[in-house]
Amino acid sequence: MIMQKSKPSPAALALCIVLTCASGPDTARASAPQLQDAAGNYGITGASRVHFSVAQVGGGGIVGDFGKFSGNFRIDGSNISRSSVEFTLYPESVETGESRVEDFLKSSAVFDSATYRTVTFRSTSVTQTGPDSAAIEGTLTARGKTRKERFSVKLTDWNSRSISFMIRGSIFRSPYGMDVGTPIYSNVVEFDMNIKGQKH
Amino acid sequence: MLRNSRSTFGWVTIVLHWMIAALILGLIALGFAMRRLSLDPALQFSLYQWHKSFGFTVLALAAFRAVWHLFERKPEATAGLSPLERHASATMHVALIVLTLAVPLAGWAVASTSTLNIPSFYFDWFVIPHLPMAKSEAAETVWTSTHAILAYMMLTLVLVHAMAAFYHHIIRRDEVLARMLTLRQRRRGEIEKASGAPLVAKRK
Numbered sequence: 001m002i003m004q005k006s007k008p009s010p011a012a013l014a015l016c017i018v019l020t021c022a023s024g025p026d027t028a029r030a031s032a033p034q035l036q037d038a039a040g041n042y043g044i045t046g047a048s049r050v051h052f053s054v055a056q057v058g059g060g061g062i063v064g065d066f067g068k069f070s071g072n073f074r075i076d077g078s079n080i081s082r083s084s085v086e087f088t089l090y091p092e093s094v095e096t097g098e099s100r101v102e103d104f105l106k107s108s109a110v111f112d113s114a115t116y117r118t119v120t121f122r123s124t125s126v127t128q129t130g131p132d133s134a135a136i137e138g139t140l141t142a143r144g145k146t147r148k149e150r151f152s153v154k155l156t157d158w159n160s161r162s163i164s165f166m167i168r169g170s171i172f173r174s175p176y177g178m179d180v181g182t183p184i185y186s187n188v189v190e191f192d193m194n195i196k197g198q199k200h
Numbered sequence: 201m202l203r204n205s206r207s208t209f210g211w212v213t214i215v216l217h218w219m220i221a222a223l224i225l226g227l228i229a230l231g232f233a234m235r236r237l238s239l240d241p242a243l244q245f246s247l248y249q250w251h252k253s254f255g256f257t258v259l260a261l262a263a264f265r266a267v268w269h270l271f272e273r274k275p276e277a278t279a280g281l282s283p284l285e286r287h288a289s290a291t292m293h294v295a296l297i298v299l300t301l302a303v304p305l306a307g308w309a310v311a312s313t314s315t316l317n318i319p320s321f322y323f324d325w326f327v328i329p330h331l332p333m334a335k336s337e338a339a340e341t342v343w344t345s346t347h348a349i350l351a352y353m354m355l356t357l358v359l360v361h362a363m364a365a366f367y368h369h370i371i372r373r374d375e376v377l378a379r380m381l382t383l384r385q386r387r388r389g390e391i392e393k394a395s396g397a398p399l400v401a402k403r404k
């Protein structure tokens with residue numbers, strides 16, 4: 001948040017004043033970031049973290065990150081439900097700390113990244129669920145199959161230029177033809193992402 | 201019927217022998233295929249899991265067989281075998297029994313030390329825990345080659361063992377293979393014993 005900066009830029013200060021005025025009587029509780037205040041168009045930056053895990057029988061599981069992705073989102077300040085996001089990730093960039101697991105995930109058994117280079121998500125609706133949280137529904141396309149999925153979003157930090165969210169979602173693999181390894185490995189992939197946006 | 205008699209094998213020995221034999225030969229073929237052929241990765245993954253489940257099955261059967269072999273009485277060697285042949289076959293059987301235990305144990309060590317840490321989910325039924333061994337690439341490599349060397353060593357011995365059986369059956373025309381296949385010989389012997397009269401007489 002703005003307060004974290006020891007030397008706020010004039011622009012940030014100006015924005016701070018504007019927002020404070022705009023939020024009127026709510027100023028006292030302004031410590032929690034509010035979605036409305038973060039309106040704007042953003043590009044997803046490389047500082048984001050796209051983390052996932054797949055549980056296995058007997059405990060533990062496969063955990064990893066996707067290193068390469070891109071996307072944009074727009075927060076509509078006057079009507080959060082008109083906000084939108086589009087996100088692309090490149091399965092080729094999967095990292096798990098074990099090269100054999102990575103090769104397997106990229107292979108025809110899972111992502112088939114040679115044939116399907118990207119996994120994409122496009123929002124179809126955004127529902128605000130709290131002052132700093134929302135549920136995003138949209139279409140996820142992976143391995144040539146498209147399905148409706150849902151992610152929950154929580155605003156964690158923002159300032160005049162950048163914003164960050166915690167995004168979580170549980171995605172079933174089998175509808176995408178990626179059910180290899182079940183039931184040893186769970187059919188559900190838990191996504192736990194920290195998405196950082198930079199204002200356009 | 202179930203137990204070995206003085207002259208031949210009972211059902212327990214026979215069934216264990218052929219179940220283990222079939223599983224061993226299948227597992228060697230499966231192990232070779234899954235490791236050495238270039239397969240579809242999803243198929244390869246499930247073949248590995250089948251291999252482990254069947255391998256554990258052999259381990260359990262082989263453990264039972266080892267105990268059985270130790271404590272069950274052994275039929276006398278088929279008539280006509282030289283002392284050298286008796287000694288060689290007995291040694292071969294002990295070597296095979298030890299290998300049917302050592303090979304799956306080494307396989308279990310592969311799964312246990314592998315940095316892939318893939319659970320052994322016995323026929324998708326219950327998890328067989330890994331052996332308490334440290335996971336590292338080095339340990340996994342050592343156990344992988346131990347498992348492979350022992351498995352192919354066992355294959356060589358099995359071939360010699362089976363050739364010996366066929367040699368006895370086809371060239372020597374003795375009872376060696378037949379008595380591991382059926383109870384025929386013993387049944388005849390038992391009927392004889394029970395009736396107290398030679399079988400020939402009863403046929404009339």
Ligand code: HEM
Pocket residue numbers: 224227228229230231232235236248251252254255256258259300303304305306307308309310311320344347348351352
């Ligand atoms: C009597 C039972 C078994 C037999 C005859 C057997 C045989 C084999 C053979 C022939 C191979 C291929 C070796 C090569 O070509 O490199 C193999 C590989 C393997 N076996 Fe077994 N196996 C048995 C039991 C087991 C068990 C119980 C496990 C694990 C719980 C196991 C785990 C493995 C693994 C993981 C590999 C692959 C190693 C690698 O790719 O690094 N095996 N086995």
Ligand code: HEM
Pocket residue numbers: 213217220221222224225269274278289293294296297300354358361362365366376377378379380
């Ligand atoms: C298809 C191949 C096989 C054939 C034709 C075969 C044949 C035989 C025969 C005829 C006997 C009886 C020998 C006697 O009278 O003393 C025997 C015993 C035995 N065979 Fe095999 N066998 C085969 C495969 C195997 C395999 C794969 C194993 C284990 C790795 C094995 C392990 C043994 C053992 C341990 C005995 C001694 C049985 C006992 O005394 O309890 N055999 N086999």
